[in-house]
Amino acid sequence: VLGGHRGAIWQVRPLPQSGRILTASADGTARVWPAEGGQPALLLGHADAVWVATPSPDGRILTTSSDGTGRLWQRDGEVYRALRLPQAGSPGAADHTLWLGSFSPDGRLVLTAGADGLARVFPIDLAVQLAEACDRAGHNLDPTAWAQQIGARPYQRSCPDLPPG
Secondary structure, X not given: OXXXXXXXXXXXXXXXXXXXXXXXXXXXXXXXXXXXXXXXXXXXXXXXXXXXXXXXXXXXXXXXXXXXXXXXXXXXXOEEEEEEOOOOOOOOOOOOOEEEEEEOOOOOEEEEEEOOOOEEEEEOOHHHHHHHHHHHHOOOOOHHHHHHHOEOOOOOOXXXXXXXX
């Protein structure tokens, strides 16, 4: 028995490469549990229910949430670090929940579907994401925009050939 979530569990999946178990919950967390029991690693950062937690072919984890964001998690020792996907649910939409998420068969793309009626496709590679952000914005992300779009990774100038944000 895996106990500890403080809300309904919406999804449970095995992580084949590690022998661990992945859960997504209404309490705003996803958790990675040791198959033999013990304390889970917490995937924290969503502000509302986590609907999907799914593994990629290379061991990363995608979560989608009622907060309108998707996050891509990478294991770093015993902790997981998140990369926030570059676009959330549509601004101004009454419901911006991202209901579904999955990986392309080759693991290079993330696919999400939301209550705003849109399906989105994102490259997983950070360099590709930054190049697309530079093309859209026409300038570097400032530290605040970096934190909102990229997450907890250390700030770096995102568009070397463009003016500061």
